[in-house]
Amino acid sequence: MRTPNASYCDGKSSAQQAVHLSVRQTVLDWVSSTTSGSFDIAQVRLDPAVGQTDAVIHLPTGGMFIVHDATFIQAWPKQISWIERSAAWVEDRISTVVALACLGLAIVYAVARWGIPLMAIAIVTLIPLGIDARMGEQTLVVMDRVLLAPSQLSLTRQQSLMNRWTRYCASVDCPAHQLLFRHGQKMGPNAFALPGGVMVLTDELVKLAQQDEEIMAVLAHELGHVHGRHGVRMVVQSMGAAAVLLAVTGDFGNVTDLASALPSLLLQTGYSRNMEREADAYAIDSLQAACVEPRHLATMLGKLDAKASDTGWLDSHPGTQERMQLFTAARGCHQP
Numbered sequence: 001m002r003t004p005n006a007s008y009c010d011g012k013s014s015a016q017q018a019v020h021l022s023v024r025q026t027v028l029d030w031v032s033s034t035t036s037g038s039f040d041i042a043q044v045r046l047d048p049a050v051g052q053t054d055a056v057i058h059l060p061t062g063g064m065f066i067v068h069d070a071t072f073i074q075a076w077p078k079q080i081s082w083i084e085r086s087a088a089w090v091e092d093r094i095s096t097v098v099a100l101a102c103l104g105l106a107i108v109y110a111v112a113r114w115g116i117p118l119m120a121i122a123i124v125t126l127i128p129l130g131i132d133a134r135m136g137e138q139t140l141v142v143m144d145r146v147l148l149a150p151s152q153l154s155l156t157r158q159q160s161l162m163n164r165w166t167r168y169c170a171s172v173d174c175p176a177h178q179l180l181f182r183h184g185q186k187m188g189p190n191a192f193a194l195p196g197g198v199m200v201l202t203d204e205l206v207k208l209a210q211q212d213e214e215i216m217a218v219l220a221h222e223l224g225h226v227h228g229r230h231g232v233r234m235v236v237q238s239m240g241a242a243a244v245l246l247a248v249t250g251d252f253g254n255v256t257d258l259a260s261a262l263p264s265l266l267l268q269t270g271y272s273r274n275m276e277r278e279a280d281a282y283a284i285d286s287l288q289a290a291c292v293e294p295r296h297l298a299t300m301l302g303k304l305d306a307k308a309s310d311t312g313w314l315d316s317h318p319g320t321q322e323r324m325q326l327f328t329a330a331r332g333c334h335q336p
């Protein structure tokens with residue numbers, strides 16, 4: 001045993017035993033002539049020397065070390081605050097903390113990227129169809145006021161297209177919808193579907209098409225948006241968590257208030273890319289069922305792409321080349 005620098009008292013009797021104390025980082029080691037041990041410094045309390053008295057280290061066991069060597073106390077680690085302790089804990093586990101922060105960010109991203117769109121699909125099934133119709137009506141009123149003008153197509157041309165479309169829908173299972181003609185003005189060649197099934201076709205798009213099949217192909221794509229209830233889904237998606245609350249309370253009255261934001265939502269961002277892909281897949285299936293070749297949609301896309309600066313139809317749509325290849329490669333008919 002090294003030279004004793006302290007005495008041990010068990011706190012019950014006055015008997016003292018010579019010990020040697022030493023400090024190893026945050027551990028207090030002690031050695032007597034017969035045995036040895038250690039304490040975590042955080043568990044002991046130091047009473048510094050006052051005047052002629054010795055410093056005392058109180059132990060969690062109730063015993064104490066009476067320290068005779070002043071230099072030992074000078075080397076005593078200063079009290080560590082809980083902040084320093086926490087910082088040391090974080091430092092020890094910095095990789096864990098970074099991993100947890102990354103995991104947190106990944107969860108937030110996943111919820112925004114996949115969770116909310118999936119949730120929107122589920123919530124839309126709970127919303128009565130009448131809400132779609134009211135949202136569509138409101139949106140059309142705004143668009144008619146600020147963007148569109150009455151169609152300048154002759155009534156004969158409108159009627160012939162309407163008849164062609166009616167025949168199309170007689171051969172496939174079209175969801176409930178209403179086809180309207182408008183002059184697009186600044187919108188140029190365009191077609192869009194509103195919640196509730198209103199589909200608007202601009203005069204400019206009709207004139208851009210060389211064959212009616214090209215118009216049928218564009219309408220089949222828009223019908224995909226109607227079928228997927230994409231307008232309501234957009235609103236629900238943009239509402240995020242608030243939509244969950246509405247679904248729980250069943251108070252869908254507020255959805256129509258929020259729908260007043262739909263025109264600008266549609267014009268600024270369009271439908272999401274996922275919705276566009278869904279509408280494309282729907283169009284191919286529908287066109288093949290009606291034996292209208294999907295390549296007509298590719299032709300129309302090529303023309304719209306050339307006029308892309310004038311029209312917003314392609315803004316949110318997936319890459320035009322990719323889509324054109326998809327439609328060109330698709331078979332003309334379901335029948336072999």
Ligand SMILES: [Zn+2]
Nearest residue numbers: 221271276279
């Ligand atoms: Zn679309």
